[in-house]
Amino acid sequence: MRVAFVGKGGSGKTTLSALFARYTAAHGGPVVAIDADINQHLAMVLGLGEHELPRTLGGHLPEIKDYLRGDNPRVADTASMVKTTPPGRGSRLLRLDGDDPIHEGFAVTTAEGVRLMVTGPFTESDLGVSCYHSKVGAVELYLNHLVDGAGEYAVIDMTAGADSFASGLFTRFDLTVLVAEPTRQGVGVYRQYRDYAADFGVSIAVVGNKVHGPGDVDFLRDHVGDDLFVCFEHSAAVRAMEQGRPFTLADLEPANRDGLARLLDRVDAQPKDWEKFGRQTVEFHLRNAEAWANRATGADLKAQIDPEFVYGPTPLAVTG
Numbered sequence: 207m208r209v210a211f212v213g214k215g216g217s218g219k220t221t222l223s224a225l226f227a228r229y230t231a232a233h234g235g236p237v238v239a240i241d242a243d244i245n246q247h248l249a250m251v252l253g254l255g256e257h258e259l260p261r262t263l264g265g266h267l268p269e270i271k272d273y274l275r276g277d278n279p280r281v282a283d284t285a286s287m288v289k290t291t292p293p294g295r296g297s298r299l300l301r302l303d304g305d306d307p308i309h310e311g312f313a314v315t316t317a318e319g320v321r322l323m324v325t326g327p328f329t330e331s332d333l334g335v336s337c338y339h340s341k342v343g344a345v346e347l348y349l350n351h352l353v354d355g356a357g358e359y360a361v362i363d364m365t366a367g368a369d370s371f372a373s374g375l376f377t378r379f380d381l382t383v384l385v386a387e388p389t390r391q392g393v394g395v396y397r398q399y400r401d402y403a404a405d406f407g408v409s410i411a412v413v414g415n416k417v418h419g420p421g422d423v424d425f426l427r428d429h430v431g432d433d434l435f436v437c438f439e440h441s442a443a444v445r446a447m448e449q450g451r452p453f454t455l456a457d458l459e460p461a462n463r464d465g466l467a468r469l470l471d472r473v474d475a476q477p478k479d480w481e482k483f484g485r486q487t488v489e490f491h492l493r494n495a496e497a498w499a500n501r502a503t504g505a506d507l508k509a510q511i512d513p514e515f516v517y518g519p520t521p522l523a524v525t526g
């Protein structure tokens with residue numbers, strides 16, 4: 207299952223992604239956490255030191271593409287493989303618990319068993335559709351080639367903003383958790399996201415964060431309505447962690463730990479829709495091809511779409 211955390215800068219995406227990944231590693235199945243946020247500090251909140259960072263996905267796009275394309279005859283070389291290039295017969299597919307060269311080469315495992323991958327630093331301008339070397343594109347490629355199922359998790363710490371919609375990345379998740387502080391700006395991002403996401407059938411759960419008391423909950427409820435799933439309180443334990451003190455999940459306030467449990471249940475209850483996933487993979491590849499990628503590669507990238515390819519667990523069983 208793929209869960210993205212989006213929201214305004216400073217809302218708590220990284221904090222909640224990390225807490226959720228840690229909680230899920232302890233109470234659920236295998237977890238891969240991916241830092242795709244503009245300010246890369248998921249590693250820190252997962253308890254890793256500065257010298258324990260993995261190799262960046264964004265800095266090694268050709269290597270990643272070369273592995274994923276495998277011997278798919280529709281993807282002639284890494285140069286014509288763009289972020290939306292879909293898998294086809296012959297492509298290499300990934301499993302969340304796999305020991306393939308992508309996970310072996312780009313993930314570090316924390317003491318709690320969370321496998322972390324990072325895009326590497328990027329800026330707002332990297333998010334636009336016309337960026338061939340998009341760092342975040344590495345995450346889109348990874349997710350397009352990932353075959354995941356119940357009880358295993360990819361947790362993606364993302365940015366939110368209109369630019370995220372320029373690519374298909376926002377449709378690659380089973381659940382999008384929108385982190386909102388109880389402020390007008392916090393709920394403003396929610397409205398923007400909701401309106402765009404509704405057109406693509408994206409499932410959203412709004413999570414209130416840094417909530418102080420019932421007035422804050424009422425504010426969120428008034429502005430978000432039924433999409434408000436759970437609220438996390440302002441956490442003294444998180445603050446202490448930010449001040450450099452040792453932190454384990456046991457230090458978290460019971461209400462916040464309960465919030466993580468509810469979120470995990472919510473993710474587990476989410477149905478997988480591989481048909482939609484495949485359809486949108488193709489849809490965004492075609493858009494991308496027309497918008498810039500055909501021009502950039504000098505090829506007709508429509509030809510990369512393999513009409514016989516079946517998304518979901520079946521092809522993996524066939525290719526081994």
Ligand SMILES: Nc1ncnc2c1ncn2[C@@H]1O[C@H](COP(=O)(O)OP(=O)(O)O)[C@@H](O)[C@H]1O
Nearest residue numbers: 215216217218219220221416439440441444448
């Ligand atoms: N529930 C919380 N309680 C206390 N502090 C929090 C909480 N959530 C986030 N913070 C703090 O708010 C700041 C911004 O959070 P962060 O996760 O980095 O936001 P984002 O990734 O959305 O930019 C950090 O200093 C973080 O420790």
Ligand SMILES: [Mg+2]
Nearest residue numbers: 219220243245
């Ligand atoms: Mg962040």
